[in-house]
Amino acid sequence: MPDLTKPRDVVELLLTAQIYNQSETLTENDLPANIRKHYWNREKKQVNRPISVRIEDAAELYGIEDVMQAVGSLPFIEFEKFGAELKLTVFDLTKSWFAKQEGAIDRIRANPALASFYENDGVDVSYAEATLKAQPKERDREYLASLAAEIAASDEDVDLLALVHLVAPEDVKQRIDKLVLTRDQEDKIEKIVQAIGHREYLREIGLCEIGKMLFIGLPGTGKTSIARALSEKLNSPLVEVKLSMITSQYLGETAKNIDKVFELAKKLSPCILFIDEFDFIAKTRVSDEHAAVKRAVNTLLKAIDEISLIDDGVLLIAATNHPNLLDRAAWRRFDEIVEFPLPDARMRKDILDIILSKVEGDFDSQEISLLADGFTGSDLRMVVREAVLHALTEARMAITQPDLTDAVDEFSNRVGLMMKEYTPT
């Protein structure tokens, strides 16, 4: 049986290309992500007009082996340039044919370029709704790569990219709904989401002191995970930097690096600047009163003052395991302090259920959550990993309750080892 979705896909591409080519008001964000990514021009950071559809484009985009065979019988498609390029002959015929295909309406609703056309053509779709549904270019790794290439090309910033870790939202594996959050965390995240959705309004009413969050909590409680999940949810590229990485033994360099990182974030806007190990600089300050250290701290505080979610589109998230090391000057620069407490029994159960969701076996996560008092989310991951690996050593895919309880015991021993002091004999 011929696969009827292939011709529909190719026709969607041809229609989208034609509509995009003819309407200068449409932007890259009006294209479906797969088409935009395929036609992305890295140097120009855009999708060049006109989009032309060659056989190899259709083949690559939709995994079609024989494009001619798939669409050759459609009366409104012709092959030009010695058969290499696909063209629409009768647009009217094409648009009616496409709208009648199975699943086409859903495609139009997720394709703003098509929706902009069809909503004026009597089809029950809306361009405004389609733009809400479509994924913006900021989500694409191609987009981030373009910006990174541009920054790398401006000579003096060459090593800048070595200081930071850039992540495109589409590459983030962690989903926010797969994290177990406290009520307070949920509320604060929702506030930020709203602030980002209403940047213009907040600017108009002059409320600019928004968008700097400090995450505090023990290792393994989900600080990095939330920052990444937010990047995915908000379609904002993530600029991750560990403060220890940009602190140089040549103290003058540290201040320079800090400025560079903040400049980079502004260039990548809209983005999330995630500064991990935020206490690192405070630590050096305690141990060393050298003037250059003070300068570095002041540079950091000033950089924080001068970056804004509302004006620059940069959401700043700093994270620390040692909030007590931060002085008031650092502390007061954040408008939201988000605590990451040790999960309580109910949260532990929810975390376990998420981690175990694809694991086969007969077990009771409730009981494990009660045994695992004091465990962090990351500890619970290790427990499950131990249980799964142990089962594998016995040639089992399904795990049992003893696999899990043993793993909890083993993990508790491990904590004991960590606390033990080794004195040389």
Ligand SMILES: Nc1ncnc2c1ncn2[C@@H]1O[C@H](COP(=O)(O)OP(=O)(O)OP(=O)(O)O)[C@@H](O)[C@H]1O
């Ligand atoms: N509340 C949670 N819900 C679900 N998973 C969690 C939670 N907390 C931690 N985890 C899991 O534990 C792992 C480690 O978490 P993460 O790296 O985010 O911790 P962290 O707070 O950044 O630690 P560190 O301070 O060491 O950097 C992640 O894989 C994450 O999925």
Ligand SMILES: [Mg+2]
């Ligand atoms: Mg972390």
